[in-house]
Amino acid sequence: MNMFRTTVLLALMTALLVWVGSVLGGHQGAVIAFVIAAAMNFFSYWFSDKIVIKMYQGQEITSQDDPELYGMVQDLTQRAGLPMPKVYMLPQETPNAFATGRNPQHAAVAVTAGIRRILDKRELAGVLGHELAHVANRDILVSTIAATLAGAISYLAQMAQWAAIFGGGHRDDREGGSNMISLLVMMIVAPLAAMLIQMAVSRSREYGADVGGARTTGDPLALASALRKLHLGSQHIPLETSQATASATAHMFIVNPLTGGGLASLFSTHPPMEDRIARLEAMARDHSYMRR
Numbered sequence: 337m338n339m340f341r342t343t344v345l346l347a348l349m350t351a352l353l354v355w356v357g358s359v360l361g362g363h364q365g366a367v368i369a370f371v372i373a374a375a376m377n378f379f380s381y382w383f384s385d386k387i388v389i390k391m392y393q394g395q396e397i398t399s400q401d402d403p404e405l406y407g408m409v410q411d412l413t414q415r416a417g418l419p420m421p422k423v424y425m426l427p428q429e430t431p432n433a434f435a436t437g438r439n440p441q442h443a444a445v446a447v448t449a450g451i452r453r454i455l456d457k458r459e460l461a462g463v464l465g466h467e468l469a470h471v472a473n474r475d476i477l478v479s480t481i482a483a484t485l486a487g488a489i490s491y492l493a494q495m496a497q498w499a500a501i502f503g504g505g506h507r508d509d510r511e512g513g514s515n516m517i518s519l520l521v522m523m524i525v526a527p528l529a530a531m532l533i534q535m536a537v538s539r540s541r542e543y544g545a546d547v548g549g550a551r552t553t554g555d556p557l558a559l560a561s562a563l564r565k566l567h568l569g570s571q572h573i574p575l576e577t578s579q580a581t582a583s584a585t586a587h588m589f590i591v592n593p594l595t596g597g598g599l600a601s602l603f604s605t606h607p608p609m610e611d612r613i614a615r616l617e618a619m620a621r622d623h624s625y626m627r628r
Contacts, residue, residue, distance in 0.1 A: 352489060353372070353489050356489055357372075382438065384436065384438070384476070385436040385437045385438065385442065385443075385444055385476075388434075388436050388585055388588065389436065389444060389446065391577070391581055391585065392426045392427075392428060392446070392577070393426065393427055394424035394425065394426050394446050395424060395425050395427075396423065396424055397423050397424065397425050398423075401425075402423075402425070404457070405423065405425075405447065405452070405460070406423055408457070408460065408461055408464055409445055409464055409468075412461065412468055412552055413468060415553075416465075416469075416472060416552045418440050418468060418471060418472055419441055421435070421437065421443035421444050421468075421471060422443070422445075423444070423445055423446075424444055424445070424446035425446070425447060425448075425449065425452075426446055426447065426448045426449065427448075427449055428448045428449065428450060428575060428576055428577075429448070429449060429450040429573050429576070430448060430450050430569065430570050430573045430574060430576070431448060431450035431453070431454050431455070431565065431566050431569035431570060432447075432450070432451060432566060432570060432575070432590060432591060432593055433445070433446060433447040433448065433451055433463050433467055433589065433590050434446055434467065434476075434585075434588040434589045434590065435468065435470045435475075435476055435588075436476050436588065437471065437476060438474075439474060440472060440474075443471040445464060445467050445468065445471070447460075447463070450569065450573060451463065451566070451569075454565050454566075454569055455562055455565060455566075458561075459558050459559075459561050459562035459565065460562070461553050461555070461558060462549060462553055462555060462556075462558035462559030462560075462561075462562045463549075463559065463562050463566070464549075465548070465549030465550070465553040465559065466545045466546060466548070466549030466559060466590055467545070467549070467590065468548075468549070468552060469545040469546075469547070469549045469552065470541065470545045472548065473541065473544060473545065473548065475544070475545060476588060478541065538587040538605035539606065539607045542606055542607055542612070543607060543612070546559065546612055546616060547615075547619070550616060550619055556616040556619040556620045557616065557617065557620045559616055560612075560613045560617055560620075563590075563609060563612055563613055563616075564609075566590060566591045567591050567609045570591050570593055574593070575593035575594075582594055587605040587606075591606065591609070592604050592605065592606040
């Protein structure tokens, strides 16, 4: 049911991109937008893992470099029945982690230097279990495609803004007025709709990874404890990168690396931290993590 919901949401976002293209360029614009969507999805499928690792200067580690971390990943992948992913260390001091890769055979798990300083072994295992659940569910590929499509829609909406400024589409008064209304609607509605769809996709996958990680480790309270520490740590030590890079990759991290509350939190790609922790504590109380 979760995968069906995600598929529907991605289909809606693709349809939204095609509609935006049709508003800008009619039938030809719709076809071009569809081709753009297909090309972006193809590019995301093959290269998203390499790009994001390079963005954060990740270094691959082996069992000799960090025996504890590597061994922990190795043990959890065996429990989850997954191939061994590549393991990366990121130099950032903000405590966080993410997984990437188009499928379990081409996956990577990355942790920051900061996370190694503040989590104990149980908590780190909980985080790694969460990330491996993303790998098993192919969540990162889905979220990356959603982010790519949302970015394309926002870019086309900016093009529509310029078209409206310069009076695009004025073939005659009646048709030109109608086209101008469509442009204005698209400028406002399309980016907001794309953001909401991307948020729904990402939040759904986060809840699922929390459950999957707790079941793999058999210790939902360890993940709950880790989330508390990571949430506080990311607020005190923000991610050191450009705002554009952080916004484009925020959906990948176990906790939102973007600081801020209020209206910004309503549009976060991550569920409310209190809700995630409460769900994990409920799993521990009723032992639902024991049921697969």
